[in-house]
Amino acid sequence: VQLQASGGGLVQSGGSLRLSCVVSGFSLADFAIGWFRQAPGKEREGVSCISSGDDNTYYAGSVKGRFRISRDNAKNTVYLQMNSLKPEDTATYYCATDPVFGIESLMERFCAMPNRLDAWGQGTLVTVSS
Numbered sequence: 001v002q003l004q005a006s007g008g009g010l011v012q013s014g015g016s017l018r019l020s021c022v023v024s025g026f027s028l029a030d031f032a033i034g035w036f037r038q039a040p041g042k043e044r045e046g047v048s049c050i051s052s053g054d055d056n057t058y059y060a061g062s063v064k065g066r067f068r069i070s071r072d073n074a075k076n077t078v079y080l081q082m083n084s085l086k087p088e089d090t091a092t093y094y095c096a097t098d099p100v101f102g103i104e105s106l107m108e109r110f111c112a113m114p115n116r117l118d119a120w121g122q123g124t125l126v127t128v129s130s
Contacts, residue, residue, distance in 0.1 A: 001025040001119040005095050008124030011085055015128070019080040021095030021121055028052070029073045031102030035080045036114050037091035037126075046111030047093070048080060051104075058107035062088070085128045092123040 007019040019035065034049030048069040049058045057069055068081040078095060098117040104110040 001097075001099070003095050003097070003119060003121035005093065005121035005124045007080075008093060008126045010127045010129065013085060013087055013128055013130050015085050016081070016083045017085065017126060019082065019093055019095075019124060019126075021078045021080075023076050023078070023095075023097070026097075026099070027073070028071055028076050028078060031097045031099065032104055032107065032110050033071070033078050033095060033097040033102070034058075034107075034111050034114075034117075035069065035078075035093055035095055036111075037089075037093045039091040042091075044094070044114045046114060049107040049111040050078065051107055051110075052102065053105075056105065056107050058111050060111070082126070085126075087128045087130045090126060090128050092125050094123045095121040 002024045004022045032051045035047045038044040050069045066084045071078045096117045
């Protein structure tokens with residue numbers, strides 16, 4: 001199982017970025033997948049997660065209404081569209097899943113368990129300047 005995240009960069013406050021995570025070794029149609037972030041000195045947190053079958057989604061309160069997660073099963077790629085970025089969104093963003101916990105159907109629960117997930121991308125840095 002491999003995950004390859006990309007799309008990070010430096011953007012001004014109010015700007016937009018789209019992160020991509022290409023997965024290989026498993027089908028996105030089979031497991032939930034999520035975006036997590038970790039800022040310096042802070043714990044890793046769930047940003048947004050999407051279920052495998054019915055596209056149930058979860059967003060952290062701090063990003064709701066600004067970020068949108070989507071999935072293209074044909075390309076085995078999950079995206080995170082980030083709009084109205086704020087300096088507090090600055091972090092390294094990771095995509096992650098797990099062959100056991102990825103069958104979770106409640107995305108709020110899946111997003112709350114980064115320490116249990118076994119498959120992680122390498123991370124992509126997002127820096128938002130004020």
